[in-house]
Amino acid sequence: MKNPSLIAFSIDRKSDIPVFAQIYEAIRRMIVSGALEGGQSLPPSRSFATDLGVSRSTIMAAYEQLVAEGYAEGRHGSGLYVRPIGEVELPSDQVPVKRPAPVPSAKSSPTARLGWPLLYPGVPDMRLFPYRPFARCVARVARASPQSLVMSFDPFGDWSLREAIAAHVAEWRGIQTSAGQVMITAGSTDALEICIRTLMQRGDTIALEDPGYLPLRNFVESQGLAPCWLKVGPHGAEVPPHETAPKLAVLTPSHQFPMGGAMTPDRRRAFLQWADEAGGWIVEDDYDSEFRYAGRPIPALAGFDQADFDRASRVIYVGSFSKIFSNSLRIGFLIAPEALTDCFAKTLSRFGTKASIAPQRALATFMQDGDFYRHLRRVRRIYAERRNAMFDLLRRELGDRVAFDDHQAGMQLVLKLPDGCDDTQIASDARDVGLSPLALSSHFAGDQVEKGLVIGFCAHSPEESAMGIKKLRRVMEGHC
C-alpha cells in the first residue's frame, strides 16, 4: 500500500537536521494529525528508500525511532504498522485539542531539534517532567502574586527562592548558609562567569581541571586569563603547583566533569589548605550532585570548608537546576561567602544581570510544596535503572571494544577507546545517524589527550539507548 502523502514531502539535504530525523518527523506529524491512522501500514523500507532517493538504513533509522517512541510497531513478518493514537503518550503540547487553544500554537522553528539525540550526555529525560504540577505552581503565583512574575528590585533574585535554595543545600549538600548569600543566576555558566568577573583581572592565572567544561574554558580564554591546567587523576584534580600561583580554581569535586569520580577527602583538604595559604578562591561547580546512586552522598566542598576550617570561607558554591528542568529554564545559583556579597553585587551592576525573575517564585513554590522533591526522587530511581541497563548493554555490545568505570553518580559516563581510534571522527559519523556522543578528547586543553566518548544514559529509555548503542557499535566497526 502506497500512501501518496508519504512520498510527497521534501527532504532538505542542506538542513542541520539529519535526513532520517526529517523522515521520522514527517511521519510522526502525519500520525499525530490523523493523516495516518492506527493500523495503517508503513511502506516497506526498501521501496520507500527508492521512492525518496535515500539509503535503506536511513529509512530504518527513522522507523526505529518511531517504534522506540511508540508511534509504530512491528508485526511479526509483516512490516510496520501505525499504533492507534490513544496508545501513544504524547507530550501535552501535541495532544490534539478540541477547541482552538487561546495561546499561540506550539509550532517550532524549522531548525529546532526534535528532542535530545540518542546518547547525548548530561541531559534529563524531559518526557518525565511533571509539567502540569509545575504549571499549577506558575498559575498559582500568577493569581496570588502577579507582580512577582515581572518585577523585582533585588538584583540577587526572588527572596523566597533564595530561602528555598538555602534550605535545599543545607539538607542535600551539608552547606549552612543564609538566603542573603544566595544569588540567582541564568544557569551555572552565568554563575561561573560572575565568579570570574568578580575575582579575576586580565592576565591573572586561573586553575582549571583538564579535561573540563568547554563553555568555561571558552569564557576564560575570551577574558584573556592565563589558565593553569590541573591534571585529573583517581583522587580528583591535582592541587596547583606553588609557582603557578592561581588566584582561583574552578573544581567539580563531587563528580568530575567529564571523567566522573569524586575527589578524595585528602585532596579536598589539600585544596582548602592551598586556598587558605595562598589566599586563593575555590569555585565549586556542583552541577549534577543530586544524582548519586549508591553509598552516602558526598558532601559539598563548601560544606567541608565550614565544618573543618575555623575561618572565613574561601569556597563559592555554584549549583544548577538544569539537570531537573533542562537548561531552557536558565536558573542556577551561587552561594557567596559573606565577605564577597558586596563584590558580587558590584559585578551585577557593572555587567548587568542575566537571570529572569519570571520562573523564580513558581520554582520556590514547587520546591516548598514538595513536588520538586517527589520528581527528583522519582527520576533518581529511574536514572539508576537506566544506568544499570546501560552498563549491561555496554558489557554486552561494546565490552570488547571500550573500557568504562562505574562512578555510581551523574548523568553520563566515559567510554575509553583503544589507541588509534579517532574519537572526533567517530562522534562526527555518529551524528550522521542521529547519535550525539561527545568526543572526550575535545574536553582536554593540554597535550595529554585521552580518546573516548562521553555518552548520556538518563534522557532515553533503556530500549532507546539500546538502539543508540547498537548504532554506535556499527559506527565504531568502521573505525577501530
Add this chain to the structure above:
Amino acid sequence: MKNPSLIAFSIDRKSDIPVFAQIYEAIRRMIVSGALEGGQSLPPSRSFATDLGVSRSTIMAAYEQLVAEGYAEGRHGSGLYVRPIGEVELPSDQVPVKRPAPVPSAKSSPTARLGWPLLYPGVPDMRLFPYRPFARCVARVARASPQSLVMSFDPFGDWSLREAIAAHVAEWRGIQTSAGQVMITAGSTDALEICIRTLMQRGDTIALEDPGYLPLRNFVESQGLAPCWLKVGPHGAEVPPHETAPKLAVLTPSHQFPMGGAMTPDRRRAFLQWADEAGGWIVEDDYDSEFRYAGRPIPALAGFDQADFDRASRVIYVGSFSKIFSNSLRIGFLIAPEALTDCFAKTLSRFGTKASIAPQRALATFMQDGDFYRHLRRVRRIYAERRNAMFDLLRRELGDRVAFDDHQAGMQLVLKLPDGCDDTQIASDARDVGLSPLALSSHFAGDQVEKGLVIGFCAHSPEESAMGIKKLRRVMEGHC
C-alpha cells in the same frame, strides 16, 4: 501623640538603604498592616528626629515620600496624617489577603531596593504595569501549553515569540525580517555580548560611541578588544576614521545613549556605506525607540539598510523589552542577517544561552492579544505628560543653573552643568537624600568629558519628580 512602635524600630546605618528610606519603609509597613490607622497623625518631624537620633531633613524626606505615594497627607497647619488605607492604590502583592496565599510570601531581601529612587534614568514606572492581564496570559499558557514554560529544543527561543517580534519590528521599526532570524536573548546586554562574541576576536578594533552605555564598555574591555571611540555630535556618532579599521560599530542611531538625539539620515547613510566598503558590521542598539513623543517615528537603521541598499544587510538589530517590563524579565532579542544565523547559533553552543524560556510564550500571547500594545500606548501618553511636566519644572527650578535639550524621545534627559561643577560629587550627595541621577562624565571614555546629570522622567509622577528636583536643587546649591 506618640506611637510607641514608631520609635521602637531600629535604624541600620551600615545598610545600603538610605536612612530616610528605612524610616519611610517602617511607617509604610505599619500603615499597610493596619498598625497605623487612617486619620492617625504622624509625629512632628522635629521631635521624631530627636527621638530617632537623625536629622530633621531625613524625617522630612521620609514624610515627603509617604505623601507622594499617597500613604499620608498634610492637613493645613496641623501636621501629617495617615490616609485611610482604602484610598491608597497598593501594588497587588501588598494588598492584605483574606486567606493565606498558597505561594511563598512576598518578603524581600533586607537589602532589596524599595522602588526606583527618584530621578533614576531610563526605567519605566512599574506601578503602571498591567500585572493582572500579563498574569492571565501566563496562567493561560500554563493551562494550554505547560511544556512551553519549561522546555524548548530551540536555542533561539520560542517560535511564537519570534514570530510576534518579527511582526512587531515590521510595524514599529520598518524592518522586514522572518522569525527564523530573530534570536531571544537575556536582555539587550546579552544580545550585545553575543554579537561581540560572534564577530570579534581578541585584539580586534570595535567602534563605540563616546559617551555610551557602561555595561557594553565594561564587556568590551573585559574581552581585550581595542575600542575606537566615536565622538557624538549633533548629527550622531562620527563615522570611524579609515585608519582605525574597526570590524564592528555599536550604535544607538534612534536615540543616542545617554545624550539623546537621533542620527541624521546623511550620517546613517555614511555608516551603511562604511560598513559596505570596509566589510564592517553595525550593531544597532535600539533600546528605547518605542518612546518618541512628537513627529514621525525614526525608522531603524536596520530598516534603512534594507530599503536603500540592494545587497546583503550588514546591520544586526538589538531590541529589548526592559523599557516595558523593567529589566527583571530579562528578555531582549537580536535580528541577525540571514548570512550570520549559523554563526550566532555556534556562539550559543560555545558559551551557552542565557535567556529563560519561562516567560516567552506568555509574552507572545500578551503581544498577540493586544494587551502589550494597549499598555505601550498608555504609558507613552503618560510619559509624554511627565516629560512636559519635567521640562516645566526644570525651567522653573533649575533654569538658572543647567542647560538641557529637548529631543522629544526616550526616558531620560541630560542636565548640562556649568564649568567647575563636579557631577560625580553631586550625584553622590544626591544619593544620600534618596535621589539617583547619574553623572554624565562617567559615561565618557576619552579625555573630552562633559559634566552633567542624566535623570529619568518616566518612573515617577510629576509630584514625585517635583520633590526630586527640589531636593536636587538643594544638593546643587552646595556645589555650583
